[in-house]
Amino acid sequence: MTPTSDTIRLTTAQAIIRWLSNQYIEIDGAEMRLCGGGFGIFGHGNVTCLGEALHEVQDALPLYRGQNEQSMGFAAAGYAKQWLRQRFMFCTASAGPGTSNLLTSAALAHANRLPMLLLCGDTFLTRLPDPVLQQMENFGDPTFGVNDAFKPVVRYWDRITHPAQVIQSLPAAIATMLDPADCGPAFLGLPQDVQGWTYDYPSVFFEKKVHRIRRISPDADEIADATALLKSAKRPMIIAGGGVQYSRAVAELTAFAEAHQIPVVETIAGRANMVATHPLNIGPLGVTGSNSANEIAEQADVIVAVGTRLQDFTTGSWTAFAKDARIISINAARHDAAKHMSLPVVGDAKLSIGQLGTAVAGYQTPASWTRQAQAGRATWDAYVAENVEYGNRPASYAQAIGIVNELCDPRDRVVAAAGGLPAEVTANWRTLDIGTVDVEFGFSCMGYEIAGAWGARIAQMQREPERDTIVFLGDGSYMMLNSDIYSSVLSQKKLIILVLDNGGFAVINKLQNNTGNESFNNLLADCPTIPEPFAVDFEAHAAAQGAVAETVSNPDELGAAFKRAKASARTYVIVMKVDPYEGWTTEGHTWWEVGTPHITTSNRVREAHTDWEASRDKQRKGV
DSSP states (O other): OOOOTTEEEEEHHHHHHHHHHTEEEEETTEEEESEEEEEEOOOTTTTTTHHHHHHTTTTTSOEEEOSOHHHHHHHHHHHHHHTTTSSEEEEEEOTTHHHHTTHHHHHHHHHTTOOEEEEEEEOOSSOTTOSOTTOOOOSSOTTOOGGGGGGGGOSEEEEOOSGGGHHHHHHHHHHHHHOTTTOSEEEEEEEHHHHHOEEEEEGGGGSOEEEOOOOOOOOHHHHHHHHHHHHTOSSEEEEEOHHHHHTTOHHHHHHHHHHHTOOEEEOSTTTTSSOTTOTTEEEEOSTTSOHHHHHHHHHOSEEEEESOOOOHHHHTTTTSSOTTOEEEEEESSHHHHTGGGOEEEESOHHHHHHHHHHHTTTOOOOHHHHHHHHHHHHHHHHHHHHHTOOSSSOOOHHHHHHHHHHHSOTTOEEEEESTTHHHHHHHHOOOOSTTOEEEEOSSOOTTHHHHHHHHHHHHHHHHOTTSOEEEEEEHHHHHHSOTHHHHHHHTTOOOEEEEEEOSBOHHHHHHHHHTTOOOOSSBGGGOTTOSSOOOOOHHHHHHHTTOEEEEESSHHHHHHHHHHHHHOSSOEEEEEEOOSSSOOOOSSOOOOOOOOOSSOSOHHHHHHHHHHHTTGGGOOOOO
16 A cells, blocks of 8 residues: 555554554543553564664653563553552563463453553464464464463453554553553564554544543432432441542542542552541551451441442451441442442442432431541550550561651651551551652552652652652561662662561461471571571662661661651661560451361461351451
8 A cells, every 4th residue: 555645655664653642531631641651671673673662652652661561560560559540551572481471461461450552563464484482382382372371360362463463452451541540551473574554544543532531420210229328327428449549539439428428448558548637537447457447337227438449458258237237339430330239339439429419409418427436546645656666676567657656747758568567557657748659559569669659759759759659578578579679770769668577478388387387498597498597688788879878776776767768869768676576566457268278287277267157257248
């Protein structure tokens, strides 16, 4: 086909990048690029064609050089969270192991409903050079390769086998990533030969497009059903999930709770929907929650769940609520709204809360119920204040959290993930401002902390450059994935990183002990294959990556070091040893279902199994 004024001849890779650079989104009345750029490690599957295309638009779509493909995906997730899913980053990796390294981060984005575009190398469509380096051959189906492994962990998947396909595939991928119900990662497999093939694309395809995230209005009948149920409530409660922030519905939820004096509890993803001092904020709910939230959850007769997927850490494996409690589930996703026999309200949180509030005008929660919830929160606050105190006792996660909480700016962002710190941050952190907490517990990935914070910091620099991103992580997570300390230094995106060293995987050791098992293969001291355990010099290691680093001996020194970190212009790592056995937050936990041995030769394991199973009769049944 001969190009005309209405067409432009480009390679497949050039077309993808040109199209991406012309996609915009309207946020608070301002237009900005929908894609903030990307994270990339080049190899033979993406350097020659996609790399050539990215070089031409490096100012419009900056490419951050990654150190590890998995951590690139975590950084993209942290970026999307900071932008409340309104903007995304792409990740590009080579064919083979470079791409397969992104599987875990794609799963994290899928579990957390986060937008992320994966532009990944693939084998040659013609198969003329097969088998190529790093190709995973399937003997019975030559079309089936390692990239097919992404199908369960992304919301949109395509393999581009002809340049013209991107005309349909790119808009479909963006539509998925911006859909409030189906939001998640999108994957495009790019065969190495197809990336360089040309096509005469319609010029109109590359015209500027401004996107807006739709708001789905709830069904009138579902609002009517929810209204009737809520008006009957004597002990109502609101669960505020992460979807409240993604809908930008914090003000509406707060106003709704205040108008009807309904106590509010938060999920892990919903932390920082309300500041800690709000009189209706009764605390975090669930396995890593608070006594105050869990006590009212056990007694609530009507629960309004907003923007939550009701995972087991929120529901206490479905033991946190009374068996006869009714749940109104407000969610843009039908899949989440209908869980556990909930009365569904499928729609945008902001619109749904507004319409429900109008419909229940005049309804007031019995004052005695609200006072009971507030009294429980006051008792919990006193417990947290005591828990974070330090003095004549071993250093703990809670103490470190309390010190940082006291000294940080209200708009600083706190990041934690997996291990023991999500529970400790969720329970002990007192929210100072809205949307300032990222506890990654959707897919619970150790190693997310530094990488996710780097992505969040890139986004934060575009919005609030004067604030800090603060990372809490243990030594186990640090050893799994720490190379984005180097990334943050190279890109001049400062992080404050607290490495709290407890000598191994201490929280899993705690679970091991709590289920009657002996300590085994979690703490370094309990690994029979390690004859002589020794401590890593985290300070020296971080300094070798370009960070300012220091080791402190106690919480007093930690406070002084944190002040120095705040004043620093460079990524700052503070290391402190904490006790692996003492200082854990012991209050506020619901039951959590874990698999324990039904038969054993150990009396301790048998007794722990019996004790664990004793709470099963509280478990709600349902789908």
